[in-house]
Amino acid sequence: MALLFRNRSLLAKRSLPSKILSRDTGYIVLIPEIGEDLPKKGSLLQSNGLPEFSNISVEKCMAAIGVQALEFEKGIKEIEKRLEQHPDPDVFIHIFQPLDILGAPLDVTWGLSKTLYLGNNTSMPTNNYLAIHEHAKRVRASKFNSKIIYDLSKRDLGDKKRTNEETRMVKKFVLEGKLNGLELDENRKYQLRENRKNLLEEIGKFKIKIETATKQFKHVINDFSIVRDFPEDLLKNMAVNSEKPNEGPWEIKLLSHIYPRFMEHCPDRNLRFNAWLASVTVGAIHRSKDLATSVHVEQIRFLRREQANILGYETYADVSMETKMAASTSNIKSLFRNLLQVAKLTQDDELNNLYKFAKERGFDGSQMELWDIPYWSRKQRKALTKYKDEEIREYFPLETVLNGLFRVCEKLFDIQIAFRQGISVWHKDVKYYDIFEKNSREPTSGFYLDLFANKNHEKPALHMDKNWMVAIQNRSKIASTMPLAALIFNYRPIGLNQPILLSFKDVETLFNKFGHALQHLLTRTTYADVAGVSNVEWDVVETSGHVFSYLLNNRSILRTVSGHYETGAVMPDDLADSMFESRKLTAGLDLCRDMYLSALDIELYTTKEYWLDVVKRLWPEFRSFPLDKLDSHPCSFSQIFSEDWAASYYSHLWSRVIAADIYSAFYEVRNDEEQIRTIGKRFRDTYLALGGSYSPNEVFRMFRGRDPSHKALLRLLGIKKDGQVLVK
Structure with missing residues (x-):
């Protein structure tokens, strides 16, 4: 693989500037106020097809979303009226094509608002963004609430003349309509509306208490x-x-x-x-009765189970599986059993080794407890692997990493990434890049790159993430739109004119977000509703990002993106070995923790057992620690109670399993340049091109020629069986 990624100078038209500068720096009803300077139909795009960020304000975004929401709702009614008058409409000509054109402007304003919110919170304050987000989300979903569109889509479902993309489009509208209750009688529709209203209220109460208790x-x-x-x-x-x-x-x-x-x-x-x-104990009753969430946890579970029953499902987990590659909770549990056979033994070995290490250095506890693991793991990692984050950073100056990432993508996917000057951006340090197909003069997509944190707190401090990929515009052949994305990071400069040095975790994050962006940017589908990550099942939507992170395990790619900030020397193999080995010391512990939380989520939305009984039953199966009697962690499990991961938390692990198996195809031919190119082309033609136009099982079989295996993840993590790496 060394030949494929040998060093070369970057083409001038797409290289970074010679110096990377640091930066100095409930529901709200929207009443649109249409300004005289707002273009027709509220569009915020210039004649070149790109947004004029320097001239976009909160007021313009709010006015635009108001205009576009009215246009969208009016357009839905006009489509419905034409359908009523047409005896036998073609759903693509009379429904899906008009919807693609109708939705494009609204989606762009939504994406621009999110980009401004994440990139410069002073120009798009949180309350304003949330108002735009909720309005756009509600209006955009109205196309899945039309009974006539649902009925005609359902009728078309068995048409064997449809392409795979068309069939997936039809299935999407049928499933969304079903989950929105379009098959229910009026009485059950009323029950569903009341259920969802009550659920939102309960989630709101839970969220406020958790936020208050956390800050307290x-x-x-x-x-x-x-x-x-x-x-x-x-x-x-x-x-x-x-x-x-x-x-x-x-x-x-x-x-x-x-x-x-x-x-x-x-x-x-x-x-x-x-x-x-x-x-x-956040949310625990023994910590604060006023901020206890146990009742809310049980009520949220009950309301989601009731919602599932109204829709005709036995459990809420069954509803969740409708939009997942896993398809059933039994398949998820089967994955856990396969991983646990090795991971639990590895976890026990890791704990024994960590305990011995700590005892030799003065630890006086009788056993390792959960509050000991982070501290002693770091000490062990530093002592056994000679891993020094400061030394690692010296080999990852941001400019070198970014240029190397672009070279890797150009080689693997036959594209060219070109920096374009003179583009309107939301901050002077933001850069815009075109993506060209090989030998093409016209770009097929483009992305904004916002790398730096700032002193004036212009980026929101969200609790889950500090780096984002925002899909500003989807590809649509029907609406003649090309993909646009924004990549927003928070790298902190050391000082004026000094290079920004990244940790290996930073490099992985950069690769991960860029891989996720390429799935949006390199899509080849016809309709926006299945382009990029649209209509991709939730449990594999993170897959491409993880594949890119795993590519860093390849030494040739690591050499391409590394270079000492003073000498330019690539990272020595012994230092790379130390870096990789340090990450494997607690792999079993980490994997068992992830499986436990995933299993807890599934069980809470499958059974009627009290949450504490579920914890007591699952804990010893996955964890090698005694369960502390005060431990009430489910009471603050916000991801599955107040966020979007109810009966879906396992998706993070599932996508890693799929991504590891995909990466193993590159690993198997790592010394053959032509084979690597072939694998790269196949990855682009499947995962980066097909979006949601094929089922994830079909896409994986196209790429790998078989069904997925869990073993590749175990190999990547260095988890062993009987002292041997499980998979070579």
């Missing part, structure tokens, strides 16, 4: 000896005065950018225990 915990540290070895950025985040991070005092908070890293670096076991206990 705060513990002050005054002793510098406890924090003296903390990383500088962690000290800054914890310091009461962030301008003087070494002077203290410092506060422990249950925030995503503080709590996990505090647990890794805090040498005081009692402090770790207190912080851990606070994190697993």
Whole structure:
């Protein structure tokens, strides 16, 4: 593979600028106010097909979404009227093609609003974005609430003359209509509406209590000896005065950018225990009766089960499986059994080794507890692998990584990524890139790249993620639109004119988001509703991103994206070995934790058991720790109660399993340049091109020629059976 990714200079027209500059810096009803400068039908695009970000304001976005919402709703009524007058309409000519054209402007404004919200929160405040988001989401879904469109789609379902993409389109409208209750009589439709209203209210109560309880915990540290070895950025985040991070005092908070890293670096076991206990008792009744969420958890479960029953399903998990590759909870449990056979034994070995390591270094506990794992794992990783994050960073200057990523993509997928000057952007540091097919003069897609964090907090501090891919515009041959995306990151400059050095985790994130973006940008479908990640089953929507992250395991690709910031030397093999080995030391522990949370989610939405009984039953199956009697972690499991992952949390793990098997195809031919090109072309022609126009099972078989296996993930994680790596 070394020949394929040998170094070369970048073409001038697409290379980065010679220097990367740092940056200095309930529901709301919308009443559209149509300004005189707003283009026809509220479009925010220029004549070149790109948005004029420098001239887009909150007011224009709100006015545009108002105009487009009215146009969309009016268009749906006109389609319905024509259908009533047509005796035997072709659903594509009379429904889907007009809908593609009708929805394009609204989708763009929605995407632009999200881009501004994530890229510059001062120009698109949270409340304004949420108002636009809710309005657009509600209006866009109205096409799936039309009874006549649903009935005609259902009638067309058996037409064998349809292409695969057309069949998937029809199936999408039928399934969405069914899940929206279009098959129900008026009485059950009323029950469904009331159920969903009650569910939203219950979720709102749960969310407020969790947010309040999370913010409520705060513990002050005054002793510098406890924090003296903390990383500088962690000290800054914890310091009461962030301008003087070494002077203290410092506060422990249950925030995503503080709590996990505090647990890794805090040498005081009692402090770790207190912080851990606070994190697993958010929402617990023994912590605060006023902020207890147990009743809400059970009510949310009940309402979702009732919703499933109204729609004709036995459990809410059954409803969830309608939009998943897994198709059934039994298939998910089968995956868990296969992984657990090896992962649980590996977890036990890892704990024994970690305990021995800690005892030799003064640990006085009788056993490893959950609050000990992060701290001692970091110490073990540093001692056994000689892993030093500071040294690793020296080989990953941002400009080198990004140019290397572009070269990898150009080689694998026969494309050219070209920087274009003079494009309107939302911040001076944002760059725009065209993607060209090989030997083509016209771009087929484009993306904005916003790399830097800033001093003025212009990007929202969302708790789950700090890096995003936003699909601004979908590909549609019908509406003549090309894919546009925004990639938004939060890399922090060291100082003026100094290179930004990335951790390996940062590099993986960059690859992951770019892989996800390419699935949107390189799609070849006809209709927007199945383009890119649209209509891709939830449990595999993250797959392409994970494949790109796994590509970094290939030494030739790693060499392509690395180069010492002073000498340009590629990362030495022994340092790369240390980096990879350090990530495998707790692979069994991490995998068992992910499986436990996934299994907990599925069981909570399958059974009627009280949540604590479900925990007590599942915990010993996956975890090698005693269950603390105060541990109430399901009471703050926001992802499955107030976010979008109910009966879907397993999707994160499922997509990693699929991605690992896809990557194994590259791994198997790693020393053959032509074979690698062939695999790259096949990956592009399937995963990056087909979007949601084929079922994920069919797409995988097109790529691999067989059904997926869990073994590739175990090999990647270094999880062993009887002392041997499971898969070579």
